[in-house]
Structures are given as C-alpha cells and as structure tokens.
Amino acid sequence: xxxxxESGGGLVQPGGSLRLSCQASGFTFxxxxxxxxxxxxxxxxxxxxRISGDSINSRYAESVKGRFTISRxxxxxxxxLQMNSLKSEDTALYYCAFACTVFGDMVQRCTYRGQGTQVTxxx
Numbered sequence: 001x002x003x004x005x006e007s008g009g010g011l012v013q014p015g016g017s018l019r020l021s022c023q024a025s026g027f028t029f030x031x032x033x034x035x036x037x038x039x040x041x042x043x044x045x046x047x048x049x050r051i052s053g054d055s056i057n058s059r060y061a062e063s064v065k066g067r068f069t070i071s072r073x074x075x076x077x078x079x080x081l082q083m084n085s086l087k088s089e090d091t092a093l094y095y096c097a098f099a100c101t102v103f104g105d106m107v108q109r110c111t112y113r114g115q116g117t118q119v120t121x122x123x
Contacts, residue, residue: 022096
C-alpha cells in the first residue's frame with residue numbers, strides 16, 4: 001500500500017522558514033519523481049517543486065524560485081521542501097505527491113497524494 005506522510009507545517013511569520021518532510025512507503029521510492037504541491041483556500045492545486053528519482057533534475061514554480069528547495073534521501077525514503085523567505089501568499093495545505101498530471105504549474109490530478117501539512121504565514 002502506498003503511503004505518503006507529510007510533516008513540518010505550522011504557523012510562521014513573513015520572512016521565516018519551514019522545512020517540510022515526507023515519509024514514503026509502499027513503492028519504489030528511488031526511481032519515482034516526487035512533487036510538492038499546494039492548495040491555498042479557494043484556489044486550485046499548484047505544483048511548487050519536483051525532483052527526479054536520482055535528484056539530478058528539479059523544477060520549481062516561478063512563485064517559489066530562489067526561496068524553496070526540494071531534496072530527497074533515497075536511503076530513508078524521505079522527501080523534503082525547505083521553504084525560506086516565506087510570504088503570506090505561501091499559506092496553503094502542502095502535499096507530497098507523485099504520478100501527477102500537470103499543465104504549467106497547475107495540477108490536474110495526482111494519483112498518489114498524502115494527507116497534507118498546513119503552512120500558515122502570518123504576523
């Protein structure tokens with residue numbers, strides 16, 4: 001059974017940082033491209049970052065470039081999203097996901113997605 005469990009969300013002030021973690025199980029993690037996607041209130045699902053199985057390739061949404069960094073540890077079946085210089089518009093429910101159909105940075109669907117971790121950026 002595929003399981004994706006996110007953690008690390010919380011309340012942070014503008015300009016602050018958070019590190020999200022995703023524990024994966026039930027599939028061959030090391031050969032699977034992983035995504036972090038988010039959904040803000042009243043908005044669609046947006047892919048913020050993707051990383052290839054071998055960590056060689058990564059891709060970021062324009063809205064987070066230079067501020068967010070995706071990484072993974074295949075020995076631990078873990079994916080991470082380091083978020084720096086957070087803004088109020090980063091407030092969303094963040095999901096770890098794979099097997100996603102994406103147009104630009106907008107996600108049509110992800111076959112596998114965790115339950116999400118809430119990130120709230122507010123003073």
